[in-house]
Amino acid sequence: MAYQLVGYAVFLPLAGFLFNGLLGRALKSEKLVGWIGSATVGAGFVIACMIFFQMLGSPPGERSHIVAVFPWITAGSLSVGFSYQVDQLSVLMMLIVTGVGFLIHVYSIGYMHGDRGFWRFFTYMNLFIFAMLNLVMADNFLLLFLGWEGVGLCSYLLIGFWYEKKFEKGTTADAAKKAFIVNRVGDFGFLIGMFLIFETFGSLSFQSVFAQASMLPTGSSVIFWVTLALFFGATGKSAQIPLFVWLPDAMAGPTPVSALIHAATMVTAGVYMVARCSILFVLAPATMEIVAIVGAVTALFAASIGLVQNDIKKVLAYSTISQLGYMFLGLGVGAFAAGVFHVLTHAFFKALLFLASGAVIHALHEEQDIRKMGGLREHLPVTYRTFLIGAIAIAGIPPLAGFFSKDEILWRAFSSGHWALWLVGFAGAGLTAFYMFRLVSLTFDGERRWRADAHPHEASATMTVPLIILAMLSVIGGFVGIPASLGGGNSIEHWLEPVFERANDKLTLLPHSVEPAEYILMGLSVAIALGGIMLARSWYLRRKEIPERIEAQKPAWYMVLLNKYYVDEIYDAAIVTPTIKGSEVLLWKIIDVRVIDWLVNAVAKALAAVSRAARLVQTGVAQNYVFVFLLGVVAVLGWLIAK
Amino acid sequence: MTISLHSYLGLSAILFAIGVAGVLTRRNVIVVFMCIELMLNSVNLTLIAYSAFLGEITGQVLVFFVMAVAAAEAAVGLAIVIALFRNRQTVNIDEINILKW
Numbered sequence: 001m002a003y004q005l006v007g008y009a010v011f012l013p014l015a016g017f018l019f020n021g022l023l024g025r026a027l028k029s030e031k032l033v034g035w036i037g038s039a040t041v042g043a044g045f046v047i048a049c050m051i052f053f054q055m056l057g058s059p060p061g062e063r064s065h066i067v068a069v070f071p072w073i074t075a076g077s078l079s080v081g082f083s084y085q086v087d088q089l090s091v092l093m094m095l096i097v098t099g100v101g102f103l104i105h106v107y108s109i110g111y112m113h114g115d116r117g118f119w120r121f122f123t124y125m126n127l128f129i130f131a132m133l134n135l136v137m138a139d140n141f142l143l144l145f146l147g148w149e150g151v152g153l154c155s156y157l158l159i160g161f162w163y164e165k166k167f168e169k170g171t172t173a174d175a176a177k178k179a180f181i182v183n184r185v186g187d188f189g190f191l192i193g194m195f196l197i198f199e200t201f202g203s204l205s206f207q208s209v210f211a212q213a214s215m216l217p218t219g220s221s222v223i224f225w226v227t228l229a230l231f232f233g234a235t236g237k238s239a240q241i242p243l244f245v246w247l248p249d250a251m252a253g254p255t256p257v258s259a260l261i262h263a264a265t266m267v268t269a270g271v272y273m274v275a276r277c278s279i280l281f282v283l284a285p286a287t288m289e290i291v292a293i294v295g296a297v298t299a300l301f302a303a304s305i306g307l308v309q310n311d312i313k314k315v316l317a318y319s320t321i322s323q324l325g326y327m328f329l330g331l332g333v334g335a336f337a338a339g340v341f342h343v344l345t346h347a348f349f350k351a352l353l354f355l356a357s358g359a360v361i362h363a364l365h366e367e368q369d370i371r372k373m374g375g376l377r378e379h380l381p382v383t384y385r386t387f388l389i390g391a392i393a394i395a396g397i398p399p400l401a402g403f404f405s406k407d408e409i410l411w412r413a414f415s416s417g418h419w420a421l422w423l424v425g426f427a428g429a430g431l432t433a434f435y436m437f438r439l440v441s442l443t444f445d446g447e448r449r450w451r452a453d454a455h456p457h458e459a460s461a462t463m464t465v466p467l468i469i470l471a472m473l474s475v476i477g478g479f480v481g482i483p484a485s486l487g488g489g490n491s492i493e494h495w496l497e498p499v500f501e502r503a504n505d506k507l508t509l510l511p512h513s514v515e516p517a518e519y520i521l522m523g524l525s526v527a528i529a530l531g532g533i534m535l536a537r538s539w540y541l542r543r544k545e546i547p548e549r550i551e552a553q554k555p556a557w558y559m560v561l562l563n564k565y566y567v568d569e570i571y572d573a574a575i576v577t578p579t580i581k582g583s584e585v586l587l588w589k590i591i592d593v594r595v596i597d598w599l600v601n602a603v604a605k606a607l608a609a610v611s612r613a614a615r616l617v618q619t620g621v622a623q624n625y626v627f628v629f630l631l632g633v634v635a636v637l638g639w640l641i642a643k
Numbered sequence: 644m645t646i647s648l649h650s651y652l653g654l655s656a657i658l659f660a661i662g663v664a665g666v667l668t669r670r671n672v673i674v675v676f677m678c679i680e681l682m683l684n685s686v687n688l689t690l691i692a693y694s695a696f697l698g699e700i701t702g703q704v705l706v707f708f709v710m711a712v713a714a715a716e717a718a719v720g721l722a723i724v725i726a727l728f729r730n731r732q733t734v735n736i737d738e739i740n741i742l743k744w
Contacts, residue, residue: 620743622736623675626666 186236292332
C-alpha cells in the first residue's frame with residue numbers, strides 16, 4: 001500500500017530540517033548538507049510518484065484515502081489529527097511541491113555555493129517543504145492552517161535570509177517583515193472562516209464539513225461569510241488585490257526561494273485551498289463572483305505594472321501575481337480543474353523563469369537591473385534557451401504548457417457568460433507576452449550593457465540540469481490538459497473530476513460541446529500573444545527610440561505604472577503611518593504612559609505609603625512581639641471560652 | 644490523702660503566669676530564657692497531671708519529648724546568648740533591637 005507511505009513523505013523533510021538545523025553548522029560540508037536537504041525532498045517525490053501510480057491503477061471511485069498518522073488535539077467534540085487526505089488533487093499538489101522542490105533544492109546547491117549561511121538555507125527550505133506538504137495533504141482545516149502558517153514563517157525566514165543586505169529603502173529584513181505582516185492580515189480572515197466553519201458544522205475535517213455542506217441550499221448567508229473570509233485568507237497568501245503588496249518585496253530573498261516559495265508552491269496555496277473547498281464556494285455564488293473579479297482585475301493590474309519594471313525579478317514577481325489572478329479567475333467561474341491545471345503549468349514555467357533569472361544574476365555578480373544586461377545569449381546559451389522556452393510558455397503560444405491552461409481558463413470564463421472578465425484576461429494575456437519578451441530582449445539580446453569586468457559564464461551542472469528538466473516540463477506539461485476541441489482528452493480535468501464532483505453538481509455547467517467560438521477565442525489569444533511578442537521585439541531591439549522617448553517624456557500613465565499605481569504609498573498613508581502615529585501618540589504617550597504606567601505607579605505608591613505607617617509595628621524588641629503574641633493567645637482563648 | 648487534679652492545674656497555671664510575666668518584663672536574656680523553661684515545665688506538669696488523672700500513658704510520653712526539645716533548645720539558646728555577648732558585650736534585651744524598620 002503506497003498510500004501508507006505518505007507520512008514518510010511529509011516527515012522526511014522534517015528530519016532533514018532537524019539534521020541540517022542541529023548539525024549543519026558543525027558539519028562544514030556543503031556537499032553533505034545540500035544533498036541531505038535535497039534527498040529528503042527527493043524521497044518525498046519518489047513516494048508521491050508511487051502513490052500516483054497506484055492511484056492510476058485503481059478505479060476512480062477508490063482513489064481517495066485518508067491516512068491517519070497520529071492524533072494531535074482532542075478536546076470535547078473537536079478532534080484533529082495529523083491525518084492526510086490522499087486523493088487526486090492532493091497527490092497532484094504533492095507531485096508539484098516535491099518534484100519542483102527537489103529540482104530547486106539541487107539548483108540551490110550550486111546557487112548558494114560559498115554562502116556562509118548555506119546550512120541555514122537548506123534547513124529553512126526543508127522546513128518549508130514539510131509545512132507545504134502538510135498544507136496540501138491535510139484532511140482538516142486546522143492541519144491545513146498549520147501548514148499555512150508554517151510556509152508563512154519559512155517565507156519570512158527566507159526573504160530575510162540575507163538580513164543585513166540593503167533592499168530598497170531598508171534591508172531585506174524589512175521586506176520579510178512586510179511579507180509576514182501582510183500575510184497575517186490574510187490569515188486573520190482564514191481564522192475567522194475556520195471558526196465560522198466549526199461553529200456551523202461542528203467539525204473541522206474536510207470530509208464531514210463538505211458532506212454536510214452539500215446538503216445546504218445555495219446562497220445561505222453563513223456560507224457567504226465563510227467563503228469570503230477564506231478567500232480573504234487566500235488573497236493574502238496568493239498575493240491578490242488587496243494584499244498583493246508583499247510579493248514584489250519578497251524578491252529580496254535568494255532567487256531559488258523566489259522560484260520555490262514565491263512562484264511555484266506557496267503562493268498557490270490560496271488557489272489550492274479554494275479548490276479544496278470548492279463545494280463551499282459554489283454554494284455562495286456571490287463569493288464566486290468576487291473571486292472571479294478579483295482574479296481578473298489582479299491579472300490585468302499586475303501585468304500592467306510588469307510592463308515597466310526594470311528589476312528582472314520584480315517583473316517576474318508581478319507576472320506571478322498576474323498568473324495567480326488567472327488561477328482565481330478560473331476558480332471563480334467554476335473551472336476548478338482549469339485553475340489547478342494552471343497551478344501545475346505555472347509551477348513549471350515560473351520556477352524555470354526564476355531559476356534562469358537566478359543564473360543570469362549569478363553570472364553578472366548580483367546584478368538585477370535589466371538596463372545593465374543585454375547580449376547575454378552567447379555567454380549563457382543554456383540559460384538563454386531555457387528562459388526563452390519559459391517565456392514562450394507563459395506567453396501562451398501553443399503547444400507549450402501555458403497556452404492550454406490559460407486558454408482553458410479564458411474559455412471557461414467566456415462560456416460561463418463572464419465576457420467582461422474574459423476581455424480583461426484577454427488583455428492581460430497580451431500584456432504578459434509583451435513584458436516577457438521585453439525581458440528576454442533586454443536581458444539576452446541587443447548590445448552589452450554590463451560592466452566589462454563581469455565575464456559572465458554558464459553555471460555549473462547542478463544549476464543547468466534543473467533548468468533543462470523544467471524547460472522540458474514547460475514544453476510537455478500542457479499535454480495533460482489538451483481540450484476536446486483540439487482532439488485531446490483533457491485528462492487532467494477527468495483526473496480531478498471526483499474531487500470537484502460535488503461542486504460541479506451544484507453548478508449548472510454547460511455540456512462539453514465543441515463550439516466554433518472556442519476556436520475563435522483560441523485564435524484571438526494566440527494572435528494577441530504573438531502581437532505582444534512582436535511589439536516587444538520591435539520596440540526593444542529595432543525601434544528603441546520609442547521606449548526611450550516614453551522614459552524620457554515620463555507621461556502620467558508611465559509614472560503611475562512605474563510607481564506600481566502608488567499602492568504602497570496609499571497603504572503607507574492610509575494604514576501604516578496612521579498605525580505608527582496612532583501607536584506613538586495615543587497608545588504610547590497617552591494610554592501607556594498616562595494610564596497604564598500611572599496606574600502601576602499609583603498602586604506602588606499607595607502600598608509604600610501604607611507600609612511606611614505599618615512598618616512601625618516592627619520595634620525590634622523581642623518582648624513587644626511576645627506581648628502581642630500573648631494578647632493573641634488570650635483573645636483566642638477568650639473567644640473559645642465565651643463560645 | 645491524694646492531691647486533687649485542681650491543685651496540679653492551679654500550680655501549673657501559677658507557674659505559667661510567672662513565666663509569662665518574666666518573659667515580658669525582665670531585661671536579662673538569661674532570665675527571660677529561664678522563664679521560658681518555667682513555662683515549659685508548667686506545661687509538663689499539666690500533662691503529667693492529666694495523664695495520671697485519665698490513666699493514660701500518652702501524656703507522660705509527650706513530656707519526655709518536651710524535655711528533650713527543651714534540652715536542645717537550652718543548648719542552642721545559650722549558645723546564641725554567648726555569641727551575642729561576644730559581639731555586643733551585653734545580654735540586655737532592650738539593647739538587642741536592631742531587627743526593626
